[in-house]
Amino acid sequence: MRLLGSVGEPINPEAWVWYREHVGGDRTPVVDTWWQTETGMIMITPLPGITRLKPGSATLPFPGIAAENRDKTGKKVERGGGLLTLTRPWPAMLRGIYGDPDRFVKQYWSQWQDGSYFTGDGARLDEDGYYWLLGRVDDVMNVSGHRISTTEVESAFVDHPMVAESAVVSKKDEITGEAIAAFVTLKGGGIGSKDDADELRRHVASKIGAFARPKYITFTPDLPKTRSGKIMRRLLRDVMENRPLGDTTTLADATVVKNIADLAKAAPPED
Numbered sequence: 001m002r003l004l005g006s007v008g009e010p011i012n013p014e015a016w017v018w019y020r021e022h023v024g025g026d027r028t029p030v031v032d033t034w035w036q037t038e039t040g041m042i043m044i045t046p047l048p049g050i051t052r053l054k055p056g057s058a059t060l061p062f063p064g065i066a067a068e069n070r071d072k073t074g075k076k077v078e079r080g081g082g083l084l085t086l087t088r089p090w091p092a093m094l095r096g097i098y099g100d101p102d103r104f105v106k107q108y109w110s111q112w113q114d115g116s117y118f119t120g121d122g123a124r125l126d127e128d129g130y131y132w133l134l135g136r137v138d139d140v141m142n143v144s145g146h147r148i149s150t151t152e153v154e155s156a157f158v159d160h161p162m163v164a165e166s167a168v169v170s171k172k173d174e175i176t177g178e179a180i181a182a183f184v185t186l187k188g189g190g191i192g193s194k195d196d197a198d199e200l201r202r203h204v205a206s207k208i209g210a211f212a213r214p215k216y217i218t219f220t221p222d223l224p225k226t227r228s229g230k231i232m233r234r235l236l237r238d239v240m241e242n243r244p245l246g247d248t249t250t251l252a253d254a255t256v257v258k259n260i261a262d263l264a265k266a267a268p269p270e271d
Contacts, residue, residue, distance in 0.1 A: 001025065003048055006032040008230050010133040012155035013056035020055075034058040034133050036119065038108070040092030043067065044131050056155070057130045065090055069125050074112045081124045081147075083137065086117040093117070122149060139233060141170040141178045146211045150233070153180060153214070156207040160200060162186055167223050167231045171216060171240040179269075181216035181240045183223060183260060191263070192219040201270065216240065218267045224257045226250045239264050 004024050006016070011032055020030050030053060034044040044067060046059040053059065061067045069082030097104040111118035122134035134140065134149040141148045150168040157166035165185040173179035184200065186192055192200075197217040205213040224232045227250065238245050239261045248254045 001028050004028050004030045006030060007035075008228060010058075010135055010151045011056060012151070012158050014155065014159050016055035029053065030055075032056075032058050034121075034131065038094045039086075039090065040094065041090070043086065043090070044133075054126075054130055057126070057132050059130050061131075067131070069123055070112070074114075077125065079125050079127065081122060081134065081149075083111070084119045084121045084123040084131070084133075085112065086119065087114075139169075141180060143170075143178050143180060143211055144176045146209075148180070148208070148212055152208060153182065153204060153212055156204045156212070157182060157184060157200060159207060160203045162192075162196070163200070164188075165223060167233060167236055168214070169233050169237045169240060171237075173215070176215075179215040180212065181218070181236075182214045183218050183220050183236055183264075185220060185223060189221050190219075191221075192217075197267075197270075213270075215269050216264075216267065217270075218260065218264045220256075220260050220263050222253070222256050222259075224248075224260065225252050227252045236260070 001024060004019060006019070016030055016032065020026060020028065024030065029046070029048040031046055031048055033042045035042045042062055043065050044058040044061050046053055051059050065086070066088035067084065067086055069077040070085050071077055071082055108117055109115065120137055122137050122140055124132040124134060126132065133151070135151045139150040141150065153168045154166045157163050163184055164187040167183045169181050170178040171181045184192065200217060201213050224235050226232060232251065235245055235248065235257050239257065245257060248257060251257070
């Protein structure tokens, strides 16, 4: 084994370390990449054997790719969180949306007025200029005035030794604006107890802060994923808001969402 890759979802540091130690023999480079179907090529990635790696970070833009973080006004963000933007053309860039040129302009090129491409993703820049992907901007929650990325909360869950996988979404809340709703798969399968849920709430609060304590925790043996392995969080949001499910044709197993909806109804929120 000479090289490991990670695509599709931001990888949390705990999974990154396990991947390298147990699959890569604690010596193989992990190439954690960021790109989109629309970009047609990898945009942010370590160069194996050259780039200093950080567990959970996609590191730096590929040579020739111009990326930066911006705030909502379009001002460049040197450090901390922001909106991931591509500021120059690249070889594989998309040329349009078939049959819908207006949507193409509105969705990708209208966030800023300087011809830059808005990815729709959030990212954080650390002191070394490394990019830490936070997922879709729609996946950033506002809980009592605190902006929290779903990826951050998911990483806190997976840091607990009994958790195999998690997905986090928001649910409208009259008191906090939005409440955190988590779907958790335990190692070895099975459905967790109320005590398990309370333990996980304490763990997340200790890792991030009390404001990130999830109000809703649903234990589920599986999560809704596309055939390429991406978690379909929009369907989980539909479940939490009791909305009709959106398009499920790209799911690897459409029955998973029905099972999760039943489990979510049976899981009471924290008092």
